[in-house]
Amino acid sequence: MQFKAPKGTRDFFPDDMVLRRWIMKQWDDVSLRNGFVEYDGPIFEDLDLYRVKSGDEIVDQLFHFTDRGGRGLAIRPEMTPTLARMIAVRANALPKPIKWYSQPRLCRAERPQRGRLREFFQWNVDIIGESSEIADAECIFVLIDFMRKVGLSPEHVEVKLNSRAIVSALLDAAQISIQQQSAVYAALDKRDKLSAEAFEALLAKIDLNTSQKNILAQFADACDADGLDRIAEFLRESSVATEGCDAVRRVLDLLDAFGVGGYCRFDMGVVRGLAYYTGIVFEAFGKGGLKRAVGGGGRYDRLIEDMGGPTIGAVGFATSDVVLADLLNEFDRLPSQECELDFFVIDADPSVFETVLHVTASLRERGMSAVFSYQRQGVGKQFKQAAAKNANRVVIVEADIASTRKISVKDMAHSKQATLELDAFLADPMQQIE
Amino acid sequence: MQFKAPKGTRDFFPDDMVLRRWIMKQWDDVSLRNGFVEYDGPIFEDLDLYRVKSGDEIVDQLFHFTDRGGRGLAIRPEMTPTLARMIAVRANALPKPIKWYSQPRLCRAERPQRGRLREFFQWNVDIIGESSEIADAECIFVLIDFMRKVGLSPEHVEVKLNSRAIVSALLDAAQISIQQQSAVYAALDKRDKLSAEAFEALLAKIDLNTSQKNILAQFADACDADGLDRIAEFLRESSVATEGCDAVRRVLDLLDAFGVGGYCRFDMGVVRGLAYYTGIVFEAFGKGGLKRAVGGGGRYDRLIEDMGGPTIGAVGFATSDVVLADLLNEFDRLPSQECELDFFVIDADPSVFETVLHVTASLRERGMSAVFSYQRQGVGKQFKQAAAKNANRVVIVEADIASTRKISVKDMAHSKQATLELDAFLADPMQQIE
Numbered sequence: 001m002q003f004k005a006p007k008g009t010r011d012f013f014p015d016d017m018v019l020r021r022w023i024m025k026q027w028d029d030v031s032l033r034n035g036f037v038e039y040d041g042p043i044f045e046d047l048d049l050y051r052v053k054s055g056d057e058i059v060d061q062l063f064h065f066t067d068r069g070g071r072g073l074a075i076r077p078e079m080t081p082t083l084a085r086m087i088a089v090r091a092n093a094l095p096k097p098i099k100w101y102s103q104p105r106l107c108r109a110e111r112p113q114r115g116r117l118r119e120f121f122q123w124n125v126d127i128i129g130e131s132s133e134i135a136d137a138e139c140i141f142v143l144i145d146f147m148r149k150v151g152l153s154p155e156h157v158e159v160k161l162n163s164r165a166i167v168s169a170l171l172d173a174a175q176i177s178i179q180q181q182s183a184v185y186a187a188l189d190k191r192d193k194l195s196a197e198a199f200e201a202l203l204a205k206i207d208l209n210t211s212q213k214n215i216l217a218q219f220a221d222a223c224d225a226d227g228l229d230r231i232a233e234f235l236r237e238s239s240v241a242t243e244g245c246d247a248v249r250r251v252l253d254l255l256d257a258f259g260v261g262g263y264c265r266f267d268m269g270v271v272r273g274l275a276y277y278t279g280i281v282f283e284a285f286g287k288g289g290l291k292r293a294v295g296g297g298g299r300y301d302r303l304i305e306d307m308g309g310p311t312i313g314a315v316g317f318a319t320s321d322v323v324l325a326d327l328l329n330e331f332d333r334l335p336s337q338e339c340e341l342d343f344f345v346i347d348a349d350p351s352v353f354e355t356v357l358h359v360t361a362s363l364r365e366r367g368m369s370a371v372f373s374y375q376r377q378g379v380g381k382q383f384k385q386a387a388a389k390n391a392n393r394v395v396i397v398e399a400d401i402a403s404t405r406k407i408s409v410k411d412m413a414h415s416k417q418a419t420l421e422l423d424a425f426l427a428d429p430m431q432q433i434e
Numbered sequence: 435m436q437f438k439a440p441k442g443t444r445d446f447f448p449d450d451m452v453l454r455r456w457i458m459k460q461w462d463d464v465s466l467r468n469g470f471v472e473y474d475g476p477i478f479e480d481l482d483l484y485r486v487k488s489g490d491e492i493v494d495q496l497f498h499f500t501d502r503g504g505r506g507l508a509i510r511p512e513m514t515p516t517l518a519r520m521i522a523v524r525a526n527a528l529p530k531p532i533k534w535y536s537q538p539r540l541c542r543a544e545r546p547q548r549g550r551l552r553e554f555f556q557w558n559v560d561i562i563g564e565s566s567e568i569a570d571a572e573c574i575f576v577l578i579d580f581m582r583k584v585g586l587s588p589e590h591v592e593v594k595l596n597s598r599a600i601v602s603a604l605l606d607a608a609q610i611s612i613q614q615q616s617a618v619y620a621a622l623d624k625r626d627k628l629s630a631e632a633f634e635a636l637l638a639k640i641d642l643n644t645s646q647k648n649i650l651a652q653f654a655d656a657c658d659a660d661g662l663d664r665i666a667e668f669l670r671e672s673s674v675a676t677e678g679c680d681a682v683r684r685v686l687d688l689l690d691a692f693g694v695g696g697y698c699r700f701d702m703g704v705v706r707g708l709a710y711y712t713g714i715v716f717e718a719f720g721k722g723g724l725k726r727a728v729g730g731g732g733r734y735d736r737l738i739e740d741m742g743g744p745t746i747g748a749v750g751f752a753t754s755d756v757v758l759a760d761l762l763n764e765f766d767r768l769p770s771q772e773c774e775l776d777f778f779v780i781d782a783d784p785s786v787f788e789t790v791l792h793v794t795a796s797l798r799e800r801g802m803s804a805v806f807s808y809q810r811q812g813v814g815k816q817f818k819q820a821a822a823k824n825a826n827r828v829v830i831v832e833a834d835i836a837s838t839r840k841i842s843v844k845d846m847a848h849s850k851q852a853t854l855e856l857d858a859f860l861a862d863p864m865q866q867i868e
Contacts, residue, residue, distance in 0.1 A: 002742030003483050003519045006507055009476035011520050014534065017472045033798045035805035035823075037773060038451045042443035042553050043477060043509070043539055044497065049437050063478070063507070065499035067543055073440055073497070075477070075509070085437045086445050095822065097808055100448065105477055105539070109501055119476050134808050145798055257788040258795045308436030339471060354691040361692045364467045364579055371469035374531055374568050388529065389469075 008110075008118025014339075020121070022335055023321050023328075024103055027123040030146045031101040034138070036125060039100050041082035047072035049081045052306065053276065063109050075107040079124045080276075080303065080316070087128055088309025096129030115292060115323050125297075126316030128304070133247055136280045136299060137254035139315050143284055143295055144260040146319075151333045157294065160223070160267035161251060161282045164298070165244030167271055169235050174215040180206050184216070188271045191220055192291075222268040231268065244279075251280055276300045280315065288330045295319030342393065343370040343429070344386030349399035350376040356397050359407070362426050387412070395425075409433060442544075442552030448773075454555070456769055457755050457762075458537055461557040464580045465535040468572070470559060473534050475516035481506035483515045486740065487710065497543050509541040513558045514710075514737065514750070521562055522743025530563030549726060549757050559731075560750030562738070567681055570714045570733060571688035573749050577718055577729055578694040580753075585767045591728065594657070594701035595685060595716045598732070599678030601705055603669050608649040614640050618650070623705045625654055626725075656702040665702065678713075685714060710734045714749065722764045729753030776827065777804040777863070778820030783833035784810040790831050793841070796860050797829075821846070829859075843867060 005011045012020055031038065050058050064074040076082060079102055087098065102124045112118055125142050127135040140159060147157050167188070171181050187202045194202065199220075203213060222231055228245055235241035248266055255261050272281040279299035286294050297317025305311045328334045343363050347356045356372050363370035371389065373382045379396065386394045396408040407425055410417040411433045418433045425431070439445045446454055465472065484492050498508040510516060513536055521532065536558045546552055559576050561569040574593060581591050601622070605615050621636045628636065633654075637647060656665055662679060669675035682700055689695050706715040713733035720728050731751025739745045762768045777797050781790045790806050797804035805823065807816045813830065820828045830842040841859055844851040845867045852867045859865070 002522060003480055005476050005519075006478060006480060006505070007501075007503075009478070011476070012474040013520065013524070014471040014473055017474055020474075021472065029801070030798075033776075033801060033803040035775065035803060037448035038455065039448055040446040040451055040454075042439050042445070043541065044440060044443070044553075046437055046440060060502075063499055063501065065497055067441075067497065068494075069441075071440070086447065088436060090447070099805075107477065119478075130808050132808065141795065145795075148799065254791065257791040259792060260795070341469065342467075357688065357691040358693060361575065361579075361694070365582065367463070367467060369467040369469060371533075374564050374566065 006118070008112035010117065010119065018339070019325065019334065020321060023324055024121065024123075026146060026150055027101070027103055030142060030149055031123075031125065034099075034142045034145060036099045036101040036142070039083070039086065039102050040104065041076070041079075041086060041102075043105065044073045044075050045082060045085075047074045049085060049307075050074060050077065053081055053303070061109055063107050076104065077106055077108045079104045079106065079122060079318070080126075080300070081307070083124070083126055083316075084304045084307040084309065084314075087304050087312075087314075088307045091129070091304065091309050091312055094129075097135060098128040099126075100128070101125045115290075115326055117322055121321040122318045123295075123320075124316060124318045126314060128314040129312055130315075131301070131313035133250045133254060133280070135313070136247075136315050137251045137258065139297065139317055140251070140255060140264070140282055141258045141260060143297075143317055143319070144255075144263050147263070147284070148260070150328060152327070152331060154262045155287065156331050157263065157284055157286055157327070159264045159282055159284050160270045161248055161264060161280060162266065162268060162270040163244035163248050163280050164271075164277050165240050165247070165279060166231060166235070166268070169238040169241030169244065170215070170219060170231065173235055173238065173241075174212045176208065176212055180208070184208075185271050188216075188220060188269065191269045219268055222266075224265050224267075227268060228266040247280060270296075272296060272298055276303045276306075278302055282317070284319070286327045286330065288327075290326060290330055292323065294323045294327050338390055340369075341371060341389045341391045342368040343395055344382070344389060344391035344393075345370060345372045345395045345397065346379055346382040346386070347372075347376070347397050348379055352397045352399060352401050355401050359395060359397060359422070359426070363429055366426070366429060368429055440552070442546035444551065444553065452773070453759065453768065454755060457758055458555065458557075460580060460584055461535070461537055464576060464583055465557075465559065468533075468576045468579060470533045470535040470576070473517070473520065473536050474538065475510070475513075475520060475536075477539065478507045478509050479516060479519075481508045483519060483741075484508060484511065487515055487737070495543055497541050510538065511540055511542045513538045513540070513556060513752070514560075514734070515741070517558070517560060517750075518738045518741040518743065518748075521738050521746075521748075522741045525563070525738065525743045525746055528563075531569060532562040533560075534562070535559045549724075549760055551756055555755040556752045557729075557754075558750060558752045560748060562748040563746055564749075565735070565747035567684045567688060567714070569747070570681075570749050571685045571692065573731065573751055574685070574689060574698070574716055575692045575694060577731075577751055577753070578689075578697050581697070581718070582694070584762060586761070586765060588696045589721065590765050591697065591718055591720055591761070593698045593716055593718050594704045595682055595698060595714060596700065596702060596704040597678035597682050597714050598705075598711050599674050599681070599713060600665060600669070600702070603672040603675030603678065604649070604653060604665065607669055607672065607675075608646045610642065610646055614642070618642075619705050622650075622654060622703065625703045653702055656700075658699050658701075661702065662700040681714060704730075706730060706732055710737045710740075712736055716751070718753070720761045720764065722761075724760060724764060726757065728757045728761050772824055774803075775805060775823045775825045776802040777829055778816070778823060778825035778827075779804060779806045779829045779831065780813055780816040780820070781806075781810070781831050782813055786831045786833060786835050789835050793829060793831060793856070793860070797863055800860070800863060802863055 062074040107119045183206045232245040255264050270283050277298040278301045281298035283293045283296035299315040301313045345356050345360045360370045360372050394410045405422050408419050416433045496508040541553045617640045666679040689698050704717050711732040712735045715732035717727045717730035733749040735747045779790050779794045794804045828844045839856050842853050850867045
């Protein structure tokens with residue numbers, strides 16, 4: 001009987017794993033250098049944890065089950081509920097700002113498609129306990145710091161910012177009812193994936209009058225500083241909107257001071273689907289052929305309170321290994337995947353095999369990677385194995401090792417070879433070979 | 435509404451996470467230096483993958499569910515079926531020996547108890563495609579290499595070896611029927627956790643005659659080389675047993691050559707519960723108060739064929755973060771968990787805050803970890819924050835930075851301070867401070 005990986009999931013053969021580990025190492029490095037510490041939670045949570053935040057309709061998108069005690073459980077589809085739950089417990093004890101990151105494995109019971117699998121890894125970065133725009137700006141900086149580190153410039157990727165305050169003030173100004181707003185949010189969120197006609201058609205389904213449609217048509221695709229000024233002027237009567245516009249300007253100024261302003265601009269098209277955002281929202285976009293969000297987030301100042309914690313400001317973003325691998329691949333920024341091996345230890349005669357084991361074990365104990373042939377065979381065949389494994393150096397244990405106490409070491413890259421005292425070699429295995 | 439982590443699972447707050455990452459880094463380091471490459475599979479698999487190997491009774495111990503297409507799925511309770519499935523696909527294409535490791539998150543729907551949680555991480559190490567005892571010995575060496583690396587000597591931990599061939603030959607010699615053998619295996623497996631009386635009671639439940647009980651009583655607790663000789667002598671008519679005894683001796687000799695013989699001995703008490711082992715079996719035991727297996731494995735030469743792959747020899751072991759943390763804690767081998775920070779950047783005046791952001795971003799770009807205060811406040815308070823974060827160095831941006839282009843750097847550990855050109859500092863942030 002032969003089995004395959006379940007639909008929408010991936011097997012990570014060693015080559016795939018090198019790539020996944022490389023991406024996650026960049027997440028680690030960037031998080032740590034920005035002063036974040038790592039956390040994690042269980043792979044499954046109480047089903048109610050997701051219901052509280054997203055309602056019953058979320059259940060269909062989850063892999064859920066009951067344990068023997070009849071508790072409803074679900075494999076985590078996102079990390080923020082877990083984060084909010086954990087923060088709710090310790091929020092008062094932790095020094096602020098709380099700067100946490102995570103690299104969760106997540107599962108969603110959705111139809112697999114390009115860039116969307118049923119199982120994937122996310123990088124989650126959150127700053128909790130700070131309400132000022134410094135936190136929003138630092139959060140966005142971290143995402144851009146990653147892009148810079150992996151070699152993506154403003155030519156390859158941009159970060160679009162908006163504020164939920166501006167969007168809701170605009171919908172209020174257009175007198176769009178609360179009942180219609182969620183449908184309009186959803187339409188705006190899809191705006192940049194649709195043609196003008198398709199966007200019109202989507203709006204037509206929401207029962208809007210001509211004046212309402214005109215306002216949306218006028219401002220829905222506003223972007224950059226001019227567009228922001230136009231909206232601020234149109235909404236100048238609304239203190240909520242004015243504050244929202246000022247917040248976006250302050251975040252952009254801070255990102256300039258961080259030296260990454262060139263990646264960023266205002267864009268009214270960024271709305272973010274999730275219900276819990278309350279302020280600044282942002283998305284990173286690949287500028288190549290993929291034309292897709294490759295990460296995003298925003299401010300969610302009420303979620304932790306909803307999870308039983310204190311009232312505390314929070315901002316964060318997420319991105320996934322799947323979309324990032326596509327993006328990096330498009331711009332040829334994936335690393336080469338050669339495995340390296342420090343030493344391959346060869347016997348010149350089967351009688352000295354025990355010394356091969358001794359030398360190998362000693363090298364490993366000193367932190368070097370070292371292997372040997374499982375087959376007792378000729379030196380030439382063993383050298384071939386060493387080359388196939390990309391060994392940097394080959395150690396040859398000669399048949400007369402017991403009397404000479406000497407071994408030969410060959411530097412494979414430079415084709416240099418030397419005969420060394422065994423003990424001196426083991427004391428300093430990477431010594432220069434003349 | 436307040437939520438907790440589900441029963442039997444753990445939240446990893448940053449301190450817990452440092453510990454988990456440290457353990458997993460040892461797994462990585464030891465695997466790589468022994469010439470293994472990493473793989474992984476999905477967190478859930480076809481339910482049938484586990485049924486094929488372990489029968490329907492396994493289903494109760496799994497967290498299982500169906501997707502919208504009605505497929506039965508289960509969160510993985512162990513890694514070997516996934517490994518066997520993946521190897522079955524590529525076995526013919528991969529050069530031998532295949533030396534793979536993994537660090538899977540696993541879940542089991544069992545009653546949580548000390549050292550056993552519903553969710554945990556395992557280190558899986560397997561060598562596939564080599565039938566000789568070299569593979570068994572190298573596999574065991576890897577487990578001991580880990581123990582050595584984390585500071586555990588033969589005083590703290592030992593590895594007990596046996597062979598399934600010896601056990602089954604002994605049960606055959608005692609004329610214990612196939613039907614009774616699995617109950618006897620289970621009893622032997624629990625032997626070292628039970629008093630002599632409790633073991634007797636367990637055997638009494640299996641309908642054995644006096645002669646059968648005597649044979650078990652005589653050999654069940656045989657250990658070390660003498661015990662092995664006694665069993666070999668008793669079973670000298672059985673070629674299977676003789677081969678099994680020779681295999682155990684060869685593995686012990688190879689482990690001597692590897693330099694770790696001091697950790698290892700034969701022990702008839704090691705049986706291993708899992709049905710799929712076919713040859714050498716082994717367990718690592720903590721010698722302290724815990725008296726518990728902290729890792730184990732063996733040879734399973736038929737499993738990959740059962741999963742639709744070729745007939746191919748395989749040997750492997752697993753251990754978990756939970757038991758290893760207990761073991762390391764008992765012998766005080768856990769690392770201290772101080773987070774370190776390279777730089778904390780302070781403004782001497784709020785007017786130079788933008789320079790603080792510029793300096794911080796530049797340090798991060800050079801790979802240094804660097805943070806700053808979100809609050810504009812006095813230098814003394816910012817220094818307190820820097821100390822609370824264990825910053826190695828503090829950078830002070832003075833109010834006159836625009837005219838001087840100089841900053842002050844303080845080495846916190848050595849209480850040394852210097853004034854440096856900003857550009858020279860950024861070009862070499864870790865330069866010696868006199």
